[in-house]
Amino acid sequence: MVTTDEKGPLTAKKKSVIIRSCDGDEFLVSESAAVLSTSLKKILEEKEDRLIHLSDIDNKTLAMVIAYLSTHADDGLSDDLKRSFDQEFVSGKEFDVLKYLVLATDTLQVTCLCYTVAKKMADIMKNKLVEWVRREFDIQNDYTPEAEAEIRRLDAWAWDDRQLEDD
Amino acid sequence: MDQLHRDLIIDIMSRLDGCTVAATASTCIDLRDAVEDEILWRKLCNDTWPSTSKTQLPFHKTGGFKSFYADAFPLIVNRGVSKTIHTSSSPWDFISLIDIYYKGHCIFSKVMDAIIEEGIYASCRHNILKRFFNYPFKLNLLDNLTNLPSTAFSDYEERGYKIVGDLRLSWIVFDRRKGKAVNISSWKPRTVHKCNSSEEGYIICFGCIVPIEDGVTTHRLAECVITAKCELMIKQGCIRWEEITLVIKDMDGSHLNGEQSVRVMKRALNCSRSVNHDAVELGYQQFCKQKIQLKLKDEKEESLANLFCATIAIATLLGICYACATLL
Known part of the structure; x- marks a missing residue:
């Protein structure tokens, strides 16, 4: 199964990458979005292959990370809109989901998302037994x-x- | 712990408040070791009080940023008397770290190396000290250089009183000889008054109550009063600080001199503290009640004394009159 990212069908000009989760599902991502992750950028620089297999990130988490990357790669969005997207992105998510997210962002080295998620987790942890x-x-x-x-x-x-x- | 590795957990921890971090340390041995990290506590201190990053605090071997946090985060609570320590101190022993916040953002920070203003006559230290010890103590935080407006709020719709009420102040006193710290502020304003001289001028008071037992003053409690005078520049979204001062008062409202103030500060460094701000507030209210009672008692004594004096005066007058009458 190939799922395009949220921005709809990609133009032929734009290079894209296929990322496979540990569940075996594949996600089509534009290269501009993928390179926001330092690890993905390194992989892309090293090999020509457009298929990247991530053996420790599941479907659900990967879909969330890709949605984040695509939004942040969109030049049409202002910084303010991106910031409010970040807030929306982590709000209402369960602690367990955030845990997988922070782990995935750490693996993929998406620093700004890792920061947002860690902050949210810290906010939840405050005053807990x-x-x-x-x-x-x-x-x-x-x-x-x-x-x-x-x-x-x-x-x-x-x-x-x-x-x-x-x- | 298997899922999230240690670095990630420390990263999350560094975004928490120090209280939660210290409490979380008791979950397991591994995490306990991880949160003993001095860099983590330095970050927590610098985030909580930006003034701590402006100076190199002379920590002793036993204490570092963690014990600084544990000392400075809880507020002094008016609860019993601490033990007596007999060591001499000089005003140069105390470093002050001051931070002011508006809605969680630090808008002003300053470090003062001593609680004495040396001025230009620093050569004759002995005379300065003599003067300091004998005169009423007052520490002025602002000089012309620091008297710059600090950007604070962007919500122009807010009313002046609301803005001022949302200000928070932290005043940490660090004893460089003992390596201990204490926060002598109340965090929230104790009182807010409008200043008569200008339209958007306010006088805000912060402070704490320090229990004292030895013969510093005749009473058992002393009050540290931090007064901040400021002007709101609503259109610019700025606050202009006009005066920030610290004085220490006796229970009857009289100002303590430098010598007594240093002793109160030393006492404050050993006071019991609490992270529960309600308990701190309750202690302050009790102090206010005691203060009123003391005032009433003093007034009663004064009126009794007046009555006594008047009686004697009348008696003397009558005596003189009688003597004159008999002589004539």
Whole structure:
């Protein structure tokens, strides 16, 4: 399956690249959009092949990243519009989705998206219980109860009278 | 942790507030080690207080940016008395780091190397110190050089009072001898008054209450008062700072002298603190109540004393009259 990006059919003049996700689906992206990712740019410079296989990014995440890249490659859009697109892009997304996104942007080296997503994740994490953080990041608690109590005692200032949330 | 590698987690952490970062450290040992990173805490400090990037803070071996954050982020809470420390201090021991924010953006920052203005007579330090210790303490933040308008708001529709009420101020005092810090501001304005002299002029007060136990003053609480005088230039979206000063007052409202102020500041460095601003506010309200009670008590004593004086005066007069009458 070949899906064109959101800007509709590409003109023959514009060079395009096919990116394959780990699920095997292929996405057609203009080269101007693809080069916004530092990793993709490097690959394109190194080889002539127009098909790039990304073995660790799934369909859903890749589609989101490509939508982002295409919007940012569009010269017709003003910076203000792009900024508001960025805000819209991360708003309402679940923490799990953002986690995959930040990982994908890190792999693809899309710095500005990585920044936006990390900021959004930080905003969600604010005032959350430690249990929430452990659950969302799949962190195993390897402290002994005594060691954990000691850590909390040392950083007591950060715990003092704070209302923390668990959802 | 398997999915997101450590660098990414640290990257996300560096965008959090220091409180959440410190609390998150207790999730697991690996993360704990990761967030002990001095560079991360330096970034958090520089982001929170841009003034910290303007100077090289003389940290001691034990403390770095993390302990600075832990010292300076929570506000002093009027809750009991801290332990006494007997060491001498000079006004040159304290560095002040001041930042003013409007709606989350820093609009003004400044570092002051001492809480004394040396002026041009810096050669005779002894005399300056003598003068400083004996006269009422007042630290002026602005000189003509820094008195530049800072761009703040773009929302021209906002009313003056609303804009001024949204200002936040942080005033960190750092003791270079001990390597400790404290925030002596209330973060939010305590009071806002309109200035009579100009149309859009405001006087905003920030500050904190410092519990003291030893014989600094006759009362057990002292108040650090930060007064900012500014003029809003609504059309330009700027704030012009006219005066930013720090004074330390006794509970009866009298200004403390330099020597007492240094002792109050040293005491403040060891005060208990809280990140809960409601608790801080509550402590301040209690202080205000105590202040009013003290004033009423003083007035009562004064009126009693007046009555006593008047009685004696009348008695003396009657005595004189009687003596004159008998003599005649």
